[in-house]
Amino acid sequence: MARLPPVAWLQAFEAAGRTLSFTRAGEELAVTQSAISQRIRLLEARLGQELFIRHARSLTLTEAGRAWLPSVQDAFDRLAHGTAEIFGPEPDAPVTIRATPAIQQFWLAPRLQSFHRQQPDTPLRVVTGVWADDFIGEDVDMEIRYGAGDWPHLVQQSLGTDALTAVCAPSIAETLDTPAALAGHTLLHTAGFAVGWPAWLEAAGLTDLATRHLWCDTQSMALRLAAQGTGIALAHRGLIGDRSMLVAPFELACPAREQFILTRPERRSLRAPAEQLWDHLVATIE
Known part of the structure; x- marks a missing residue:
């Protein structure tokens, strides 16, 4: 050569x-x-x-x-x-975590708030992403993904198993005494989830229920529409957030086949501040 x-x-x-x-x-x-x-x-x-x-x-x-x-x-x-x-990123670069808008708003935000109170001098950066294939070429320290966890070469920490439940605005919840009362309402679907309304309705014994439908490509949008009274969404119980905006009118919940998972590259050592954030997030998992 x-x-x-x-x-x-x-x-x-x-x-x-x-x-x-x-x-x-x-x-x-x-x-x-x-x-x-x-x-x-x-x-x-x-x-x-x-x-x-x-x-x-x-x-x-x-x-x-x-x-x-x-x-x-x-x-x-x-x-x-x-x-x-x-x-990974430059040593003095902000600690960067990537997640979807829904997980940012309902799971990540309160945990970043508590971490920032403990480590106010650690620069943080939150970026939006929908589960990119890898971390190559990205100044991202860690990412919260949704799936079955079949991603090679990643360190993974599950945020816990979860189930999907129906959620809607309080004003709509008052009209829903049983799942059958969903007839005629708009069901808000989120693309990309392995478990959705068909599985939930089957668990409720309502496979032939006459409903309207609206599809969203992010769960954040579906939950926002639900909070505004547009229809009823399916949400992970850990992501319902402010109960004054969204409530669960039924006890029925359908187990999710996938889960939210905190990930980082296996071959990359975390910088000290990034490792502190990782440990903080892991410690909050119930």
Whole structure:
């Protein structure tokens, strides 16, 4: 295998090839324009080919330079992603947790509040996501996912088994004395859940009940519509939240086949503040 040129030369080529300017490349890399020019000349001498055509006031890449630039950029991207995968965000970056809007609002928010009271100097960042495939290239320390837990290479901590129950605005709950009273009402569905209204109605013995339907792609939206009186949603009992906005009119609950799970990459060691947040969240699981 041919010996690779020094990384500083490759950085100079990538920055200059992307910006087509030795001056702007120098500004990016915090060196002078002449330093970039010197590194490019040394690189061209090592490779035995010119990479740039120097014009009076501009640069263009040679055919070889245009062909090689994507490979160099891909190599730097791979290095950045691999570094992030193993070592995570920068040491002084905010502790970042990713979760869906519903889990943020009803489960995570009060726990972050208590953690912030205990550790007020720890910077925190909450980002919204719907269970990305992995953490590669992401400055995310941990994530709350929903599913069966069949994700390889992740450390996983279940937030506990749960069941789905019907919830609605208090004004609607007053009209619902039995599950059969759902006839004629709007059922709010959340896409992506393995257990939904068909399973709940089957458990209630009401498979032929005549109802209206409205589908949402997030549970947060379904619960918001339910709180506004639009219809009745299915919610995890641990996510009902403020009982003045949403109430459960029936005792019946249908066991969920999936669960909320706190996850983090197996190969990545948590930074000290991130580990403190992880331990805090785990300690609150009932």
